[in-house]
Amino acid sequence: MHVDSEEARGLRVPQRIAIIGRGLIGGSFEKAALRAGYDVRCLHHGDPGFEDAEMVIVCLPPDAIVPWVRSRCQSFAKGAVVVDAAGTKAAIMAEMEGVPKDGWTFVGGHPMAGREVSGYENSIANLFDGASMLLVPEGDGPVPGFLEPFFKSLGFGRVVVTTADRHDEMIAFTSQLCHVIATAYARDPLVPESQGFTSGSYADMTRIATQDPAIWSELFRENGKALVEVVDRFVARIGEFRAALAAGDRSAIAEIIKSGADAKRAYEYQKGSQL
DSSP states (O other), rough: OOOHHHHHHOOOOOOEEEEEEEEEOHHHHHHHHHTTTOEEEOOOOTOOOOOOOSSSEEEOOHHHHHHHHHHHHHHHHHHEEEEEEOOOOHHHHHHHHOOOSSSEEEEEEOOOOOOOSSSSSOOOOOTTTTTTTEEESTTTOOOOTTTHHHHHHTTTTEEOOOHHHHHHHIIIIIIIIHHHHHHHTSSSTTGGGGGTSSHHHHHHHHGGGGHHHHHHHHHHTTTTTHHHHHHHHHHHHHHHHHHHHTTHHHOOOOOHHHHHHHHHHHHHHHHHOOO
């Protein structure tokens, strides 16, 4: 009776999982799911074996996700949920509206976790431990109720349901801008001469500069509008800082530093109060 009531509320967690894409994210989903005890298969782009899966997690490059789903839309099991793992959502969700869905559901997804290396050989079971999993339902509908307990069973600390536009706006700021800054920083002519002069701050700033050009250029392109807006705001703040430095205005420099420190402390306080 307990199982039936869970099914009625959409809370029965699926057990047969197919993961499409044997890269860092796909491999980490596979290993996290195996650790949690699921029946899981991690498949290459063209492999069969997903047809009886209750959940399919598509971990392909952003521009390959919709074509893969569209070409197999008649093959998913009845009641299956298909979740992607791309770092942009608006373009994918818009295209997915035109894909026929015969008894299966699509939910946009984005695991907020990664490493500065890529490839299946670098995938790890604990990549998602404590991370957020972002979910975007089609239209205004809810996401299936079992998705939160499922993703938390893989180690995620939080599941956040949002809209495609809000997702892309926030990811432009919290993720993509960081990669833009790291790339620009690592291109400075002093980088080849920096050996012996670096510390933790240098390592933190350059850690993600080794991003995969093929994947990240597509992410930047798909989210160009939102990313340009946050880059423009960042450039304006850098310009303010530069003007104070060029003028040797110590009080203005101190005020800029203080405003950044205050903003960071306010964020940490708010985050702590929500735990």
